[in-house]
Amino acid sequence: MIKKILIANRGEIAVRIIRACREMGIRTVAIYSEADKNALHKTLADEAICIGPAPSIKSYLNQKAILEAACLTGSDSIHPGYGFLSENAEFAKICEEMGIKFIGPNYKLIDLLGNKSKAKETMKNAGLPVVPGSEGLVLSKEQAIQIAKKIEYPVILKASAGGGGRGIRIAHNEKELEKEYDIVKQEALISFKDDSIYIEKYIENPRHVEIQVLADEHGNVVHLGERDCSVQRRNQKVLEETPSGILKEETRKKMGETTVKAVKEIGYTNAGTIEFLVDKNQKFYFMEMNTRVQVEHPVTEMVTGIDIIKEQIKIANGDFLSYSQNNITFTGNSMEVRINAENPEKGFMPSPGTITELHLPGGNGVRVDTAIYHGYKVPANYDSMLAKIIVHGRDRQECISKMKSAIAELVIEGISTNSDFILKILENQNFKTNQYDTSFIKKEFGL
Numbered sequence: 001m002i003k004k005i006l007i008a009n010r011g012e013i014a015v016r017i018i019r020a021c022r023e024m025g026i027r028t029v030a031i032y033s034e035a036d037k038n039a040l041h042k043t044l045a046d047e048a049i050c051i052g053p054a055p056s057i058k059s060y061l062n063q064k065a066i067l068e069a070a071c072l073t074g075s076d077s078i079h080p081g082y083g084f085l086s087e088n089a090e091f092a093k094i095c096e097e098m099g100i101k102f103i104g105p106n107y108k109l110i111d112l113l114g115n116k117s118k119a120k121e122t123m124k125n126a127g128l129p130v131v132p133g134s135e136g137l138v139l140s141k142e143q144a145i146q147i148a149k150k151i152e153y154p155v156i157l158k159a160s161a162g163g164g165g166r167g168i169r170i171a172h173n174e175k176e177l178e179k180e181y182d183i184v185k186q187e188a189l190i191s192f193k194d195d196s197i198y199i200e201k202y203i204e205n206p207r208h209v210e211i212q213v214l215a216d217e218h219g220n221v222v223h224l225g226e227r228d229c230s231v232q233r234r235n236q237k238v239l240e241e242t243p244s245g246i247l248k249e250e251t252r253k254k255m256g257e258t259t260v261k262a263v264k265e266i267g268y269t270n271a272g273t274i275e276f277l278v279d280k281n282q283k284f285y286f287m288e289m290n291t292r293v294q295v296e297h298p299v300t301e302m303v304t305g306i307d308i309i310k311e312q313i314k315i316a317n318g319d320f321l322s323y324s325q326n327n328i329t330f331t332g333n334s335m336e337v338r339i340n341a342e343n344p345e346k347g348f349m350p351s352p353g354t355i356t357e358l359h360l361p362g363g364n365g366v367r368v369d370t371a372i373y374h375g376y377k378v379p380a381n382y383d384s385m386l387a388k389i390i391v392h393g394r395d396r397q398e399c400i401s402k403m404k405s406a407i408a409e410l411v412i413e414g415i416s417t418n419s420d421f422i423l424k425i426l427e428n429q430n431f432k433t434n435q436y437d438t439s440f441i442k443k444e445f446g447l
């Protein structure tokens with residue numbers, strides 16, 4: 001029985017997890033860095049332990065310090081949140097060996113799915129459609145050229161150890177491929193200490209659509225519909241919504257069903273997200289699987305009424321899923337925006353500092369997930385996300401109206417934020433009419 005969870009994270013997601021635990025009667029242990037001694041997650045948890053200096057590498061990524069904190073506090077499990085150690089297979093393995101339940105899938109699946117080339121092969125074998133390309137890794141420049149001739153340009157080179165848009169290069173012809181091949185190899189070696197790459201056909205102007213799944217430890221798998229995350233700036237999501245405005249009901253059904261089948265097939269457990277690219281002809285292709293809870297999970301919670309964090313904990317506890325596919329229903333639309341401490345006027349440069357005035361929006365169908373408060377000092381050491389504003393409406397139009405109203409109400413002073421930039425997205429004609437894809441921000445705002 002899970003009785004005490006150490007939350008190996010900070011910020012809004014740590015607070016989100018603490019709240020779920022409190023509702024469930026589970027004790028919580030916060031870990032915090034020296035830069036986070038005034039952080040909300042430290043205050044809200046039942047217990048808190050300082051695990052090191054400000055830099056992540058010495059604190060939130062410090063496996064030894066975190067595991068010592070877990071032992072010292074008698075924590076029976078660890079929730080890793082997102083980022084940090086959440087997709088670190090080695091950490092999940094050590095947890096298991098120490099008899100601490102890692103709230104996520106088995107370390108072998110984290111390892112497998114973290115290797116993007118192996119993940120693609122595995123999911124292809126499990127029945128998911130994939131983009132045509134190399135079968136596994138590309139071992140030489142000559143082989144890359146051969147495959148590109150067959151699948152035709154443009155092509156995309158991807159680092160197998162990459163993911164989330166890191167370590168990818170596009171080539172429109174053989175000359176570019178020769179150049180980009182060397183660059184992606186070199187970058188992968190430096191960034192990931194692993195220069196293995198694969199190649200595939202470059203899908204132009206796709207949508208990024210992902211399916212949320214829950215899988216218990218008894219072989220039951222359900223999906224919670226999709227999230228459209230096509231509004232991104234340099235591979236960073238800015239706005240997410242559900243349902244996707246482009247999916248036909250038939251496509252949605254097929255995506256959900258094939259995803260559940262594949263997830264069952266690979267023996268995955270806990271919460272997971274399967275990312276797809278969807279092209280103009282409603283063809284969908286498996287990209288990557290994320291083995292953690294995601295930043296944008298609230299939009300799914302809004303339309304399904306399912307608490308994804310609570311489900312993660314129940315699954316880790318060995319419980320059966322509380323839902324079967326038949327009793328999962330989807331009501332209305334939901335949209336989320338990420339408010340970041342950054343200055344769009346200065347190339348979105350991070351803007352840490354003290355929040356001197358604060359008013360967070362609220363009201364019917366408006367949810368704010370955040371760990372900031374009046375007088376809080378945003379440290380320079382971590383991700384710049386300050387808050388997520390999530391709205392729930394009858395339809396997409398109502399979501400846009402609610403979001404504009406919520407942002408108009410938002411007051412954050414003392415630091416710069418991207419809230420005006422988000423307003424411009426919400427007022428953009430192509431966004432309003434659902435005519436956007438992953439290149440939307442680049443095309444519309446030149447960013």
Ligand code: MV4
Nearest residue numbers: 131156163164165200201202203208232287438
């Ligand atoms: C692609 C692609 C087009 N064709 N693969 C970027 C992040 C990583 N998850 C995969 N990515 C892409 N892979 C093929 N074969 C376009 C992207 C891509 C992208 C995907 C989703 C959201 C935003 C994106 C921005 C640029 C490129």
